[in-house]
Amino acid sequence: MRTLTPRGWLLACLAGIGVTTPVQAQTPPAGRLLASNCFQCHGTSGRGPGFDKLAGKSASELYNELKEFQRGDEGDGIMARHSLGYTDAQLRLLVDWLARQR
Amino acid sequence: MQRRHFLAGAAGAIGALCSTPLLADSDPLLVPVVPAATIKARVTIVGAGMAGVTLAKFLRLWSKGTVAVTLVEREPVYTSCIMSSLVLTGQRTLDSLKFGYTSLRRRYGVKIVSGDVVEVDPVTARVLLSDGTAVQGDRVVLAPGIAFDAVPGLSNPDAMPHAWKAGAQTALLAQQLSAMAAGGTVVLTIPKAPYRCPPGPYERACLLADWLAARKPGSRLLVLDANPDFVTERDNFSRAFFDLHGATIEYRTNVEVLSADAGSMTLDTSGGPVHGDVINLIPRQTAPALVHAAGLANSADGRFAVVDMLSYASTAAPRVHVIGDASSTPQPKAGHIANQEAKVCADALIRIFDGGQPDPGPVTNSACFSTITMSQASWLNAVFQYDSAARTMVPVSAAGGASNGWSARNFQDMGTWFGALMADSFG
DSSP states (O other): OOOOOHHHHHHHHHHHHHHHSSOOOOOOOTTHHHHGGGHHHHOGGGOOSSSSOOTTSOHHHHHHHHHHHHHTTTOSSHHHHHGGGSOHHHHHHHHHHHHTOO | OHHHHHHHHHHHHHHHHOOSTTSOTTOOOOSOOOOGGGOOEEEEEEOOSHHHHHHHHHHHHHTTTOEEEEEEESSSSEEOSTTTHHHHTTSSOSGGGEEOSHHHHHHHOOEEEEOOEEEEOTTTOEEEETTSOEEEOSEEEEOOOOEEOOOTTOSOGGGSOOOOSSSHHHHHHHHHHHHSOTTOEEEEEEOSSSOBSTTHHHHHHHHHHHHHHHHSTTOEEEEEESSSSOSSOHHHHHHIIIIITTTTEEEEOSOOEEEEETTTTEEEETTEEEEOSEEEEOOOEEOOHHHHHTTOOOSTTSSSEEEETTTTEESSOTTEEEOGGGEESSSOBOHHHHHHHHHHHHHHHHHHHTTOOOOSSOEEEEEEEEESSSSOEEEEEEEEEEETTTTEEEEOGGGOEEOSSOBHHHHHHHHHHHHHHHHHHHO
């Protein structure tokens, strides 16, 4: 195991102080950047104008619709193809974010 | 509660400021005005096209006003390239493709500077305008679009317009087409990829073929492609070229334009001389001079800016970001995905200004519709996921591809898509 020099200890302590200072990173809401892929066709934050309005629909409704598109239950339109671009975890994150928009 | 209180006040202030009918008095200010001391960073954006305006809007919206944005643009309004081939057939007006910056300024608090950027300092991120003024931010984001290679012999580019930046050349090409006698020859040249909007030249060819057959009987459309095959959407475009429009379109591949002579309306090509009554010459493309001068055009072909696709920071200058068509990525050069690149960049910058790191797994998408006739369209879709090992965006194969054929319904959807995309970018 590597031992720290006095200078190394000083740097380590300063780094520790850095973690507790008020300039901590504010992580953007999970799913927002993913969901922004929907905005071009469904409006900023899913509020329209465009195709179906997404904002405020429940997460389960949005998720189930996306799964129907993925299975081809909604035909072979562009959303059937588009919905296949996301992992299941990504779909969960983006529908949760959209469901919180009003 | 505080926020609601603020919004009510802001609506009143907007009403008082409103001097044009572009925004209704009731439109809310969507970004709060914050005290100067709480501004975390300043970003300068060069270019107010699809990428630049989307970045400006989402930096302001998502930072809740704590990132100050100055957007520098030389044109007073944007003219959309998307849908602009419909101006050639008289189905749309150029005015219907114009989008202003009022909403960005009023609703999002973006500072719009009208000016021509002559220099970007890649180290200090300082931007110099032609009138001698300078804009200094913490970061600069270049969204300048594309420039065209000069065509040897073509001293007046208007003689063979590209109409690949919507505007005066679009109107000019429309006039030239309209003035052409029936039975004439139109030539459309497609440059070597990568160029702006991969399906664009093919959809324009389809649209013009349909228009020529109806309005200029007996005319021929000669498509000279510098590429070895259809660059994209091969199934639909080959059926359209060879079957649907087979009587009008003649398609030649691997043909490069070497020089042009406007006097005789002749192109010297790698396949021999070609004459046209109207020539829509779309030259090979590169990042604008500004990007080259700053030393950022470091792609293998020396044409575009290589970027870190987590933040769109130039690999040659970490405080300078490049989004949209001027960047070199596996993503297509097109307005819809430029909008998404801008959102990835906005999110990354906000995280960086807060002391964090960019999202390690961004996703982007490209979706568009192509006119196959004057009333029917196809669609094309792609989704890109970040590959952390390869440090690049990779297309998801299951999500990539085109419609099986074309339809009037798709043509209608194209209008809805366009309206939504422009509202998400400019509204």
